[in-house]
Structure formats: C-alpha cells, structure tokens
Amino acid sequence: MFDKRYYYLLKIQYLGYRFHGWQKQPDVKTIHLMIDRTLKYILPDVRFKTLGAGRTDAMVSANDAALELFIYNEPIQNFEEFLALFNHNLPQDIRALSIEEVDKKFNIIQDSKLKEYHYVFSEGQKNHPFCAPILTTILEPLDVELMKKGAKLFEGTHNFKTYCYRATDKGEYVRTIEFSEIVDNDLYTANFFPEKSYVLKVVGKGFMRNQIRLMVGCLIKLGRGDVTLDYIENTLKLESTEVMDYIAPASGLILHSVDFK
Numbered sequence: 001m002f003d004k005r006y007y008y009l010l011k012i013q014y015l016g017y018r019f020h021g022w023q024k025q026p027d028v029k030t031i032h033l034m035i036d037r038t039l040k041y042i043l044p045d046v047r048f049k050t051l052g053a054g055r056t057d058a059m060v061s062a063n064d065a066a067l068e069l070f071i072y073n074e075p076i077q078n079f080e081e082f083l084a085l086f087n088h089n090l091p092q093d094i095r096a097l098s099i100e101e102v103d104k105k106f107n108i109i110q111d112s113k114l115k116e117y118h119y120v121f122s123e124g125q126k127n128h129p130f131c132a133p134i135l136t137t138i139l140e141p142l143d144v145e146l147m148k149k150g151a152k153l154f155e156g157t158h159n160f161k162t163y164c165y166r167a168t169d170k171g172e173y174v175r176t177i178e179f180s181e182i183v184d185n186d187l188y189t190a191n192f193f194p195e196k197s198y199v200l201k202v203v204g205k206g207f208m209r210n211q212i213r214l215m216v217g218c219l220i221k222l223g224r225g226d227v228t229l230d231y232i233e234n235t236l237k238l239e240s241t242e243v244m245d246y247i248a249p250a251s252g253l254i255l256h257s258v259d260f261k
Helices: 031-042 079-089 144-152 211-224 229-235
Strands: 005-014 048-052 061-072 094-102 113-123 136-138 156-159 174-184 198-204 253-260
Touching: 031 048, 031 079, 031 094, 061 094, 079 094, 113 211, 144 174, 144 211, 144 229, 198 211, 211 229, 211 253
Parallel strands: 061 253, 113 136
Antiparallel strands: 005 061, 005 094, 048 061, 113 198, 113 253, 156 174, 174 198
C-alpha cells in the first residue's frame, strides 16, 4: 500500500541548559528526544519522522531553530490546534513557534540557509547565578574594544581549520562568514543581569564542530592580552597549522535564527 507523506516546517525555541544537546543519545535527555516523545504522545496513531536543520551541543540554546516533520497518511488538519496541543505537552523549556506545510522538494539539511548565532558574555565580575543558562561570565577584565576588532577579522572566506574541534586532514575547512561583530547586549536582559554585557553575532551558511565557541575562546584570549590581532589573521590563512586550545563555555551560545532562502 502506498503511503502518502506530508511535509511540514516547524520553528522551535529552547533553553538548552539542562539538555545534552539536540541529537538523540542513549540514557540522556536531549531536545530531539523530547520533541519526538511529545509528538508520539499527541499523535498516538500517526506514523511520523523528524529531522533537524542542524545539531546544537549540550547546554546550547535556540531562539529560532527549525525542524522538518514528515507525517504519513494523516495530514495535520488545524495548525493552530496542533501548536496549542504540542506546546501544552512539551517541557517548559521548549516551545513551538510556528508550523507551515512545505512540498517534498524542500530539504531542511541541503536547502540553502543562513544561520545566525549569538554568544552572550560579560567580563570583570561575578554575576548572579540566574545568568548562567545564557550568559558566560569571564571573571578577568577584557579589552572588549580590541575584541570587537578581532571579531571583524572572521568575516569573509577563510581557512577555519584552526576553529574546528579535532580537525583532520580530510575535512573542508574553507568557509565563509557573512557577518561577525561584537555589540552591547540589549537583546537578552533581566533585572539580575549585569549592567554591562555583550553579544558576538555571527552569520553564515554552516559551522563546524565547536567553531563559534573556539572563535569566542580566541577572542577572549585576545581580550586578556594573550594573543594579538596579527595572531588571529595568521590562524585564518590557508597554511595555518595552529590548534586552538580554548573552547568557550557552551551556555553562552544561542542559535538566534535559521533563515531559508
């Protein structure tokens, strides 16, 4: 018997602090696991499959992530009711934002898209513990103005092998970053946040394992005075053999948006 398949694009957001990343893993709680478990509960007699636009690491959050939902034989009749039921049963730190039907040509992995990541941090003081899920505290004072100059060096097409965790000689490391900038944080606020904090904004089509956290780690070293702007420029050259030794904490990283062209 032929199974008719229906295709949907779901946008979701989540606080990743208590999850072991996106991908399902044995014996640990992940975002994908909780989404599929909830769908199975609200669609008990429906066969379905889900596929994410990418993977986030443990403790990484998302403001606007995407996944594709494939449903067999039984289409969703009412999107508003589906979202209400889905959100009612999801854990409180995961929320579905929207759903739309797409055609079978849509491919959430291969279709061209831009991802914008944010990394939120502060420097020079110990912050309220409630900041921990989405803001990294760097206790040492940092030269943030110098870090802003360093962030701009990542823009353009470069060899990012230095900024790939456990890179091998077989990978494709020449990538393009459309935008990279450190700005004052006015996006993520609360009355327990420090008076001053910052956001690194990075936009590109795709990122390698721990790439942004390694970039932030290098910028933190720059802000401490451990490396120079020339050092960063040299790590981005084709002949670079530098291995980055500092990965910034995961909890400051947020997948801000995934936009399909």
